[in-house]
Amino acid sequence: MKALCWEGINDVRVQDVPDPQLLNDQDMILKVRLSTVCGSDLHLLTGHIPFMQAGDVIGHEFMGEVVEVGAGVTRHRPGDRVVVCSFIVCGRCWYCRNELYSLCDNTNTNPAITQHLWGADPGGIFGYSHAMGGFRGSHAEYVRVPFADHTAIPIPEAVDDMSALFASDSVPTGWMGADLGGVKQGDVVAVWGCGAVGQMAARAAQLLGAERVLVIDRFDYRLRQAESAFGVETINYAETSVGEALLEATGGRGPDVCIEAVGCEAHSTGPQYVYDQVKSKLKLEMDRPIAVREAIYNCRKGGSVFVLGVFTGLVDKFPLGALMNKGLTVRGAQQHGQRYIPMLLDRIASGELVTSHLATHVMPLSEGARGYELFKKKEDDCVRSVFRL
Amino acid sequence: MNTAGKALLAAGVATAVAVVRRRRRTPQDQSADRWLAVTVYRSPEEVQSSLPDDLARWRDQVELRIQPATGDKGTELRVKPTGEVPAHELRLALRRAKAVLEAGEVVRADTAPTHPGPMGKVLQLVTNRAGGGGRL
Numbered sequence: 001m002k003a004l005c006w007e008g009i010n011d012v013r014v015q016d017v018p019d020p021q022l023l024n025d026q027d028m029i030l031k032v033r034l035s036t037v038c039g040s041d042l043h044l045l046t047g048h049i050p051f052m053q054a055g056d057v058i059g060h061e062f063m064g065e066v067v068e069v070g071a072g073v074t075r076h077r078p079g080d081r082v083v084v085c086s087f088i089v090c091g092r093c094w095y096c097r098n099e100l101y102s103l104c105d106n107t108n109t110n111p112a113i114t115q116h117l118w119g120a121d122p123g124g125i126f127g128y129s130h131a132m133g134g135f136r137g138s139h140a141e142y143v144r145v146p147f148a149d150h151t152a153i154p155i156p157e158a159v160d161d162m163s164a165l166f167a168s169d170s171v172p173t174g175w176m177g178a179d180l181g182g183v184k185q186g187d188v189v190a191v192w193g194c195g196a197v198g199q200m201a202a203r204a205a206q207l208l209g210a211e212r213v214l215v216i217d218r219f220d221y222r223l224r225q226a227e228s229a230f231g232v233e234t235i236n237y238a239e240t241s242v243g244e245a246l247l248e249a250t251g252g253r254g255p256d257v258c259i260e261a262v263g264c265e266a267h268s269t270g271p272q273y274v275y276d277q278v279k280s281k282l283k284l285e286m287d288r289p290i291a292v293r294e295a296i297y298n299c300r301k302g303g304s305v306f307v308l309g310v311f312t313g314l315v316d317k318f319p320l321g322a323l324m325n326k327g328l329t330v331r332g333a334q335q336h337g338q339r340y341i342p343m344l345l346d347r348i349a350s351g352e353l354v355t356s357h358l359a360t361h362v363m364p365l366s367e368g369a370r371g372y373e374l375f376k377k378k379e380d381d382c383v384r385s386v387f388r389l
Numbered sequence: 390m391n392t393a394g395k396a397l398l399a400a401g402v403a404t405a406v407a408v409v410r411r412r413r414r415t416p417q418d419q420s421a422d423r424w425l426a427v428t429v430y431r432s433p434e435e436v437q438s439s440l441p442d443d444l445a446r447w448r449d450q451v452e453l454r455i456q457p458a459t460g461d462k463g464t465e466l467r468v469k470p471t472g473e474v475p476a477h478e479l480r481l482a483l484r485r486a487k488a489v490l491e492a493g494e495v496v497r498a499d500t501a502p503t504h505p506g507p508m509g510k511v512l513q514l515v516t517n518r519a520g521g522g523g524r525l
């Protein structure tokens with residue numbers, strides 16, 4: 001079959017790879033219909049997550065049709081239309097039972113790497129490096145879905161393919177940021193990053209009762225999209241001081257909840273950007289936490305900061321003083337998708353949660369390399385490239 | 390590949406090699422005097438009565454303890470070798486036993502790419518042993 005493979009830093013190509021097989025009783029094989037790029041893939045492309053092998057199939061946000069199920073699969077049948085969470089979960093360990101699905105104990109086949117790196121191993125992800133299990137990704141005609149009963153979720157009739165696609169990863173991620181960030185009725189919420197994840201966090205904050213939601217980015221086309229889709233307020237950090245704008249919007253308090261949806265390759269107009277870039281090139285710093293620093297600095301006293309952006313290792317100039325002295329709660333997580341996806345699909349079906357506008361560029365898999373190029377460089381007003389299989 | 394890219398990849402491989410080296414340098418007898426443990430989200434009775442083969446086969450060469458975990462987290466399953474059992478094998482056995490008890494089976498890794506490249510080959514050395522490595 002054809003699949004889009006990581007072949008080296010900034011090098012992805014469509015290759016012929018063997019069809020996936022059922023390897024476990026609880027596996028199923030999915031015929032992929034739609035699979036999208038995600039900001040997390042950019043960290044693979046640039047080599048920020050250096051546990052890739054040439055020929056690894058990438059992609060982790062997808063939906064499709066079940067074609068084959070193992071003997072141990074009871075909830076899905078061939079022909080079913082499902083969305084597959086980017087995290088592979090067993091559904092029965094302590095973490096899964098406590099709805100902390102991305103921390104599943106039983107799905108990372110290479111636990112040693114992240115145990116050494118982070119002290120413990122999170123669950124496995126599709127197409128997201130050998131540190132996260134080495135599972136083949138979804139930019140392919142077919143994909144094997146381990147623990148299918150728990151990893152995949154049926155799509156209601158009323159939800160079309162394109163809307164369901166984003167329920168795999170960006171929608172639950174954004175929702176989690178607002179939910180576990182503790183958004184309450186009447187809150188002012190600031191979201192850094194106006195990609196799919198940031199937009200979904202902003203919408204989740206609204207649906208959870210926030211009175212004002214402000215989204216921060218430098219790309220006007222993205223800010224305009226969020227304004228028109230959800231009626232949020234926006235701040236272009238290339239033109240406006242984020243700190244001043246947030247103080248003004250909150251009567252001098254600062255936002256109650258700050259959600260960071262940027263990640264380890266954050267950009268900045270200030271001198272700290274050059275500093276961070278040089279340090280990360282010299283391997284003195286692994287990640288650039290620019291938006292995290294800004295979120296912590298601008299959050300109101302006693303407020304909460306949720307880190308959705310992906311980080312891999314050590315950061316520099318972490319504002320521990322602000323965190324401690326302002327009494328902040330700082331939390332982060334990979335998405336606990338299965339906790340939210342069924343509810344989110346219902347909200348999509350009811351029309352209150354719109355997602356399909358994120359698919360600005362829909363193309364066949366054969367144009368995968370171009371899709372990533374557009375997405376990486378934010379060209380042609382790209383929010384997400386989606387591959388139709 | 391640009392220079393920055395090469396530097397990043399090299400850093401990754403360095404981490405990977407460190408993982409392998411640490412494993413190799415750990416003498417078997419160093420781990421031999423400490424318990425290796427996993428917590429299984431099942432009752433002590435269930436763990437006791439259906440100890441998976443992966444672990445049961447080491448029964449004569451290990452001391453085994455099964456006790457309730459704190460805070461309703463299930464059962465702590467501990468082993469300490471009494472004979473010549475590589476810690477690597479025991480870690481693997483414990484992880485597999487936990488997966489079988491909790492999830493019914495051990496998830497198998499997807500087949501590796503056919504042309505991993507030089508960096509990927511080093512990484513494969515690590516992942517081939519990663520199931521029995523780590524901080525367990």
Ligand SMILES: NC(=O)c1ccc[n+]([C@@H]2O[C@H](COP(=O)([O-])OP(=O)(O)OC[C@H]3O[C@@H](n4cnc5c(N)ncnc54)[C@H](O)[C@@H]3O)[C@@H](O)[C@H]2O)c1
Pocket residue numbers: 038039040041042043169170173192193194195196197198216217218219222237261262263264265266267268290291307308309310333334335336383
């Ligand atoms: N926690 C999870 O489970 C999870 C899941 C999916 C994605 N992610 C992460 O979420 C992040 C966003 O993903 P995405 O798909 O929306 O990516 P994206 O690249 O489309 O969006 C990121 C946005 O951040 C903006 N940005 C860069 N620097 C900024 C700064 N200093 N201040 C404000 N905005 C800034 C960029 O201009 C861009 O629009 C990534 O780090 C991704 O890895 C996490």
Ligand SMILES: [Zn+2]
Pocket residue numbers: 038039040041060061086169170
């Ligand atoms: Zn993602």
Ligand SMILES: [Zn+2]
Pocket residue numbers: 089090091092093094095096097103104105106
């Ligand atoms: Zn689990």
